[in-house]
Amino acid sequence: MARFWSILIGYVFGNFLFAMIIGRLALHVDPTKYGSGNPGTANMGAVFGKKWGILTCSGDLLKTAIALLIVHFAFPGKINLAYAGLGLILGHCFPIWNHFQGGKGVAVAALLTVVYDWKAGIITLLIALVLTAVMQNLTIPPLVFMILFSVFEFFKNQEAGIIFLIITVIMIFKFWKDIIDFFTGHGKKVDILYSIKKKLGIKV
Numbered sequence: 001m002a003r004f005w006s007i008l009i010g011y012v013f014g015n016f017l018f019a020m021i022i023g024r025l026a027l028h029v030d031p032t033k034y035g036s037g038n039p040g041t042a043n044m045g046a047v048f049g050k051k052w053g054i055l056t057c058s059g060d061l062l063k064t065a066i067a068l069l070i071v072h073f074a075f076p077g078k079i080n081l082a083y084a085g086l087g088l089i090l091g092h093c094f095p096i097w098n099h100f101q102g103g104k105g106v107a108v109a110a111l112l113t114v115v116y117d118w119k120a121g122i123i124t125l126l127i128a129l130v131l132t133a134v135m136q137n138l139t140i141p142p143l144v145f146m147i148l149f150s151v152f153e154f155f156k157n158q159e160a161g162i163i164f165l166i167i168t169v170i171m172i173f174k175f176w177k178d179i180i181d182f183f184t185g186h187g188k189k190v191d192i193l194y195s196i197k198k199k200l201g202i203k204v
Helices: 002-014 018-027 041-048 050-074 078-093 106-116 118-135 140-156 158-183 192-200
Strands: none
Touching: 002 050, 002 078, 018 041, 018 050, 041 050, 041 106, 050 078, 050 106, 078 106, 078 158, 106 118, 106 140, 106 158, 118 140, 140 158
16 A cells, blocks of 8 residues: 555656746746757756756756655655655656646656665766767666666566666656657757866867
8 A cells, every 4th residue: 555655646746847837937938839848857958048947857856855755754665765756757757737748757767766776876877977978868878877777676676676667668658759869860969078168168
């Protein structure tokens, strides 16, 4: 029963799409009508500016942290955090109030993995960061990160590993168009090293 309630709590909090909340309350626009149409951090930042992207990411991280904190105290047991994470991803990617059209869950998954297993979470996230810099792509690295984390957790706890693999499959589904674009050479390139050097005043 604790697993069911953990998923439900996660799903309720996952429904809070901060891209939509910020878009409608602060910018008075529907983010799904601009850019890639994805109500997430990357699209908000790319279309409306970094400030709004950061606020969107912060909001999604906050809802994830609150949901995991509630489950942690209400239903002690590490496995319940994994189930809460599944609920969060389902709510974020398929919010009932927005006709099941949500984001891709990268920020949610990132915090979830670090909270669940901070060492494995940080290591796999660093691998994803390096891949992002090398590949200049925002599609494949998050999926590689989740696959690596899921497989690692599977060998420690099969039940948890399966949950994280389900989360990975959901994210692959949400990224499917971007995956096709990447492998057909139409993927959007993002040079984070160039951006960092520019911020530091290094000639590029």
